[in-house]
Amino acid sequence: MATASILDAYVKSAPSPQNALDIFKGEWASVLPPPYHTLQAGGIPLFQDQRAVWALEQLGGCQDQRVLELGPLEGAHSYILQQHGAASVTAIEANTRAYLRCLIVKELLGLDRVHFVCGDFVSFLQESKETYDLIFSAGVLYHMRDPIGLIANLARHTNRLYMWTHYYDESLQTNPHLKDRYRVHTPAETEGFRYTLHRQDYMHSLGIAGFCGGSAEFSHWLSRADLLNALTHFGFNDIRTAHEQTDHPHGPCFDVVAIK
Numbered sequence: 001m002a003t004a005s006i007l008d009a010y011v012k013s014a015p016s017p018q019n020a021l022d023i024f025k026g027e028w029a030s031v032l033p034p035p036y037h038t039l040q041a042g043g044i045p046l047f048q049d050q051r052a053v054w055a056l057e058q059l060g061g062c063q064d065q066r067v068l069e070l071g072p073l074e075g076a077h078s079y080i081l082q083q084h085g086a087a088s089v090t091a092i093e094a095n096t097r098a099y100l101r102c103l104i105v106k107e108l109l110g111l112d113r114v115h116f117v118c119g120d121f122v123s124f125l126q127e128s129k130e131t132y133d134l135i136f137s138a139g140v141l142y143h144m145r146d147p148i149g150l151i152a153n154l155a156r157h158t159n160r161l162y163m164w165t166h167y168y169d170e171s172l173q174t175n176p177h178l179k180d181r182y183r184v185h186t187p188a189e190t191e192g193f194r195y196t197l198h199r200q201d202y203m204h205s206l207g208i209a210g211f212c213g214g215s216a217e218f219s220h221w222l223s224r225a226d227l228l229n230a231l232t233h234f235g236f237n238d239i240r241t242a243h244e245q246t247d248h249p250h251g252p253c254f255d256v257v258a259i260k
Contacts, residue, residue, distance in 0.1 A: 046076035065133035
């Protein structure tokens with residue numbers, strides 16, 4: 001039986017964007033934008049994400065603004081933010097393989113105003129005193145063990161926030177594909193705000209090569225009402241929602257823009 005060799009990591013064809021993408025073959029989530037859209041990567045059109053465009057319209061744009069992005073995954077929203085004129089985007093990614101995919105995207109697309117950093121954004125927000133014109137957090141909240149703690153921290157760092165997130169609903173208990181993930185429901189309180197944490201176990205998803213969830217074996221989801229009430233509790237008084245999908249295969253979800 002042949003054994004793996006370090007020589008297997010060498011590329012023997014002429015340089016090409018596809019060679020770089022193939023380092024993580026089978027792990028990509030996104031279809032890259034033109035002129036790279038015909039290359040073999042993922043299947044989700046995140047680089048043309050109209051949800052992000054809607055959010056920027058609601059927020060009055062990001063021209064010449066300092067933006068913090070949480071969990072960039074493969075840099076799709078980072079790309080959109082630069083395309084819409086952000087002065088700088090600091091994008092924090094804890095998944096090391098996703099971080100390296102972001103660096104490939106940065107090189108291919110010339111994202112010269114985006115700075116990808118590898119680390120835990122929860123720790124960063126707890127330690128940093130920086131403030132930002134806008135925080136982008138798509139696909140993040142429902143991967144948190146302490147989602148209310150994250151909202152409280154976000155409120156200390158910005159007056160303008162966008163998130164796309166799943167939320168907990170009783171309908172999940174009747175979904176044969178999802179119900180086993182949600183078995184523990186715990187009342188909690190943070191800084192005077194009372195809510196319920198709905199534990200979500202990743203289960204077999206942890207074995208998927210392109211896993212892009214949180215850094216633990218579980219996360220906590222919030223109900224729709226608790227999520228929106230938390231934003232109000234922590235100072236966001238203009239809250240707008242859109243693109244709600246109650247029949248999403250992974251659970252109900254929607255877009256939220258929150259402004260102080």
